[in-house]
Amino acid sequence: MKFRVLLLMASCFFLTNIATLNAQQDYRNSSQITSALKTLASQHGSKATLKSLTKTEGGNDIWSLTLSNGQPDSNPAIAIVGGVDGGHLLGVELSVQLAENILTNHADILERTTFYIFPNMSPDATAQYFKTLKYERHGNAVNTDDDRDGEKGEDGYEDLNGDNLITMIRVADPTGDYKMLEEDNRIMVKANTKKGEVGAYKLYTEGIDNDKDGRFNEDGEGGIAFNKNMSFNFPYFTKGSGEHPVSEKENRALLDFLYERWNLYSIFTFGPANNLSSPLKYNAQAANKRVVTSILKKDEMLNKFLSDRYNDITKTKDAPGSVAKGGNFFSWSYFHFGKLAMSTPGWWAPKPEADSLVKPSKNNKVNFLRWSEQQGMTDVFVDWKEINHPDFPNQKVEVGGMVPFKMTNPPYNKVSAIVESHAKFIAEISKLQPSIKLQNLKQEAIGNGITRITVDVHNTGLIPTHTEMGDRSRWLRQINVDIKLGNNQELISGRKHQLINTIAEDSSVQLTWLIKGKGSLNLTAGAPHTGTDNASINLK
Template identity: 25%
Template sequence: MKQLANYSITLFLTALISLTGCITTVAQSGDFSDYDFRYHTYDETVTMLNELAEEYPQLVELYSIGKTATGQREMWMIEITNKDTGPASQKPGAYFDGNQHDNEVMGGEVATFLPYYFLSQYGEDEEITRLLDSRVLYILPLANPDGAEAYITGEVDWDPMDIDNADRLYGPGENGDDGPEDLDGDGEILKMRVENPDGDWKTYDADPRIMVRREEGDSTGTFYDLYDEGIDNDDDGEINNDPPHTRFITNRNYPGHWSSDDGQYRGAGDYPLDELNSRNIVEFIVHRPNIAMIESYHTTSGVHLRPFSARPTEDLPRKDLQDYTAILGMGTEITTYPQASIYHEFTTIDPDLTPEEQPGTRHGVFVDWGYLHHGIFSTTTELWTMEDFVNEVGWGEIPRDKPLFAIPGRYRRPDVQAKVLQWLDEHEGDPKLSGQKYVDWKTYEHPSLGEVELGGFTKYWLRNPPPGPYFKKVAVDQAEFAKRRGLLTPLVKIRDVEVERKGQNTWSVRAQIVNEGYLDTSMEQARFIGRAKPVELSLDSGNSDEHSTHEFPFLRGTRGSGFESFYYGEWEVEAPAGKEVTIKLWSKKGGEDEMSVVLK
C-alpha cells in the first residue's frame, strides 16, 4: 500500500556556494580547433551525428523520431548519457532543439555543436562528465530539416504538392514553383529593386542603400518595386509570387495558448499539431516524462526568453518565476544575453487591452506548451544580435524603448540598419566577417524586367552570424550555458540507510533521501495542473506487499544555497538476519536511485 509520509526535513549546510548556482566553474578544456564552425547541409549534419554515435557507443543513441512533413528526411535525435550508470529513462532529462524556423539556421548549428561539445570533453571536463553520468540529454539538431536545407542550399528537392496539407499551404491550383533564385551566380539571393512611379518603396534619406515603405502622400522622388532576387518561373506575370512553403514548423502550432478564449486570435494551422514536425516533437517529449528542462534555439535578438507568450508575468506561479529569473540570470553571465518575458518584452502591448484582446501576442508557442501543459522548465534563446555592433558606433538619437528585442521593433528599423551599415563600412574586409556584408546596389539585366538593381544584406548577417569567429562564440557560449543548466535539473539520491534490530527477526529500516539538484522535483505549475507525481520511496524485501511506499509531494531543490533538505522513510521488517533488502527511490523528473543493505 501507499501512504503519505510523515517526513521530517533537516536543513544541512554542506558548503557555501555562490547564489548564482550550485555549479563550480571549470575552465574550458578544449579549443574546438577541429570543429568546423560553419553552416552544414542536412547530409553533413547527419554524417557528423553518425560519426559521433560510432565513436562514443557507450554514450550515444541515435534514432529518428519520424519523417518530416515532406517525407524527404528523418528528424534525427541524439540521446547522450553514460549507459554504464543506468538507462536514460531512469535519469533526469534535458531536451534541446534548433531550427524550428526554416531560416533560423544558427539555432540548428548550436544544437548540432552540442553533441560534439559534450562528447569530446567527456572524461576531461569534470562538469560534463558529471552531467552525462547523472542525466540524459536529448538533442534534436534540426526540427525543420527541409526548411533549413532550402535556406542553406537555395534549392528545394521536394514536390510542393506532394506533402501533407498541400492545399492549405499553397492554396488550390498553386504548386509553389515560383520562388526566389540567385540570378547573377554570386551565391546570394539578395533584394531586387525596379524603378516604378507607382512603386511602394523608396530610399531612406539617411542612407540611400536602405529601402523603406513609401508613405501616404509621397509624390516626389524615385519610387521602386521591391522583390527578392528571382524571375517569373511560372509565366503568370508576377515574380516570386508562389514560393515553395518551407516553414513546416511555425512555432505557433503547439497546444499551449493556441487560441484566445473567444477564438479571435490563434496560432498557426487549422488545429494544434496539424503540422507533422511539431507533432513528432510533442509525441517524443510526452513519451519521456523524465524530461525536466526544454531549450529551443531560435534567432535573432540575443535574448533568453521565458513563458508566457500570450499571458502576463503575473500569471506565473511565484516560485517558478523566481527559478526562471535565477537560472536565466546564470545564462546572462555566460552569454551576455539578457532575459525577458516573451509577452512583455517581445511583444508590442496595447495598455488599454486585456491579455485576451492583445492582437500582437503569440499563440501556440512551443515553450508555452512545455511549461503550461506539463510544468517543464521551458525556454527559448534567440541567438545572435546586432546590439553590440550598434553599441560600438553609438545609438545617437535612436530611441531604445520597448519592445527592445522584437525584430520588427528593432533590426528592421531603417535607423538601426543605418547604424549597422556604418559598422560594416568601418570593418570592410575584416576576415572575421567571412565575406558576409551588405552588397551595394548594382545593375543587372533582368530577362523580363529589363534593367534592375540587386543589393542588400547577405544571408549570414542580420538573422544569423557569419561563419567563423562570431559563429564560434555564439555556439560555445550557448554550450557552456547548456552544461550549467543541465546540472540544475532535480536529482534524487538515497543518502543513507540505517538498520536497527527490534527483535530476533524484527528490524527497523530507515532511509534518508535528498534532492541534490537545484530545482525541485516538480515545478509549481506542474503541481497546480496535476501533472506532478509524488516522489516514491519503497522497500523491497522479496515480498513488497508487506511494506508501505512512502510518498512525498515533492523534494526541495538546493537553489544553489548550500542547504539540502533531508526526507525520511521508515519500515518495520520481519526477516531473518543476513537477509538483503533494497530501498528504491523514484521521481518523475528527478531520476531513480536504489541502495541495498543486509539486516544485521
C-alpha cells in the same frame, strides 16, 4: 605490399577529412550534418546512439541523437532541439557541435545526465540556404494552398535583379505606409503618423503579382512550419501553421518521443524565443485564466535564476526581443508539457563599438549594419537598385534590403566560440538538476518491538523537482516513496507507498513510519526525472 597500399589509402582519407573539417567555412548542409552525426555515433559506442524518428515530406531524416552512460533511462535528461525555425542555421550547428563538445570535453556529465538531441526539426526549410536562390524559408515540403484560392504554388518569389537573393521591393507611392529611416536611409520603417510622419513608399517581398490578386508572393512553395504547428496558442487559418495542431510528421514524431521519456526534466531550444537573456515576467491576470498564458510565479523566479547564470557564463548582452508567436515549440514545452523550458537564439549581432561617428541605435537593423561594417562584412545588404516592374508601370520601383540569413546567423568562424560558452552553460544546468537523496535516516526503538523510522527526502539540486506549471498539469510523475517490509514485519503507522507532488530546490520532505518487528527492510524514493535513491535498514 597490398597492406601498405591500404594503409596509405586510409591515411589519405583521414587527412582529407581533417583538412575538410579545418577548412569548413560555412554552415553544413543536411548530408554533411548526417555524416557528422553518424561519425559521432560510430566513434563513441554506447555513449552515442543515433536514430531517425521519421522522414519529412521532402525526404529528410529527423535525427535523434542520445548521449548517455549506456543506460539512457537511468539518469535525468535534457532535450536539446535545433532547427525549430528554417532560417536559423546556427541552431542546427550548435546542436551538433554541442553533442561533439559534450562527448569530447564533458563526458563525465553523462554519468548523471542523459541528453536527447534533435539537431534539425526543419530540414526541408533549412535546405533553402544551400540552393541557388536564397530566401528564408520556414515551411516544410508539404504542398499548401496558402491563399486558399483553390490553386497551389501559383504566386511565389521572383529574382528581379538576378542576384540569386530574395530581398524586398520598395515602390514610391504617396499613399504608402513606409518611409526611409533618417539615421540610415537603407532601412525602411513604418511611418508613425502620431508623430507627424508621412509614408512615401509601399514595401513588398521581391516578386511579381502572378495571380493578379493584389498580393505578392503569398502562395509560393509554402509548406508548414514546425514552429507554428504546436498546440499552445495555435494560430488557426494562418499561413504556415497547418490545418490543425501537430499535423506534421516531424512534430508528431518528436512529441511521441518526448512523451515516452519520463526521465526528461528540461527542454533547451535554439530558436527565436529567448527566455535566457531576459526572463519571462509573471502576469497575475494571464496566470489565472482558464487557459494560462503567463509564466507562473515560482517559475518566474526559477527563470530569473537561470537567466542570471546564462548571462554570466555566455557573457552575452543587448539581446533583441524574444520572438515566440502562436504555435511555437518553446511555449508548448512549458505551457503544455510542463517542463523546465529554456530557449535562446544563441547569437545576435552585438551593438557596434561606439565612437565619434558611430552610436548605438534603437533599430536592430541599423546596429547590425554598423557592426557588420566594423567587422569588414560587405555581403549583408543589397543596395537599392531601380528596376522596371510590370505591376507598377510609370512608378519608381527599387530592389534591395537585408541579405537573407545574415542577421540571425553569425559568420561561421564565430560558431565554435558560441558552442564553447553554451556547452559550459549546459554543464552548469546538469550540476543544478533535481536529484533525490535519502538523508538523516534515523531509527528509534520506542518499546514493544516497535521502531520509529524517520528520513528526509531531500532534493539536493538547485532546480525544483517540478516546475510550478508541471505540478499544476499533473503530467510529470511525482516523487514516489516506497518502504518494503521484510518477513515478520508490520507497518503500524505511515504508508507503504506515497507520492510527493514536488520538492523545491535544496529542500526536503520528512517522512516517518512506525514498524513492528526485526530484520531488514528497504526504502526507495525518487522519480525518473530526479533519479532514485535507496537505503537499507536493519531493525534491531
